[in-house]
Amino acid sequence: MSGGSVERVRAALLAAGHADTVQAFPEGTRSAAEAAAAVGCEVAQIAKSIVFRGGERVVLVIASGANRVDIAKVAAATGLVIKRADGNWVRDVTGFAIGGVAPLGHLTAPVVLVDQDLLAYDRVWAAAGSPMHVFATTAADLLRLSGGTTADVKESA
Template sequence: MNDPNSSVARVRNALLAANHADTISEFPDGTRTAQDAANAVGCTVAQIAKSIVLRAGDEVVLVIASGANRIDTGKVAALIGRAVKPAEGRWVRDTTGFAIGGVAPLGHAIKPHVLIDRDLLTCDPVWAAAGSPRHVFRTTAQDLVRLSGGKVADVREDKA
């Protein structure tokens, strides 16, 4: 992607501004789902830092979770002190500047409230979306916390 205004360029610029190497890779077959991304990069699904966008009224709540986990929206609501609901694709694009499948943990149009799945801290490296459903970047869980400004929390749905 050579468009300097693209979502991928925004992520690249945010990485560089945060003193993080440009580790963005493109995978033509896509990285839309955690499983797709894990297959593309050759890692476990747990190492994929998937971005889940929720709504708390008009506020963006970004949950960055291990690809192996489902999110407990009740836990998320308790952590932020407000009810949350899934966000519709158009709203996600309009408010974050990213399409679903490419929502990055940084470079958002507006600053989201960010929660990071505690389970990601056990993974090294981790891979996160880089602005499109074909781009990811490699990082560490600690850098992901730093880059996103997120709060590490227990957001995983408990297994039955």
């Protein structure tokens, strides 16, 4: 399945006028730390996609790899009751397995929040449809590609 989902991300990038910057890392990019080590950037530059349930709505939070997401802040920003999503539901509604959820190319259009902390970086990296593929982009393009809005989503220390 990952081959098809990576191709879906490539097609979505190209359709949106974004360069195909997808790269494969066989050692894996499942976690933000693994992805940062693979591409050679700070963990904070990894745009990790976390899917939540907002009732029957799909809520995608694209967070800086250095941050933990505060569910209460996500609920406040979306006006939805937010719950953690299990892996099967995530795969069914997005078409991606956990560890490879991309910020675009979803089977079901999600409500998207983009972590405001990502705006501090010129270049960010996001999952490209599999736990071994990422693509390089900018925070501004990430907002445009995902159709998201910026929000403060990180847990306070």
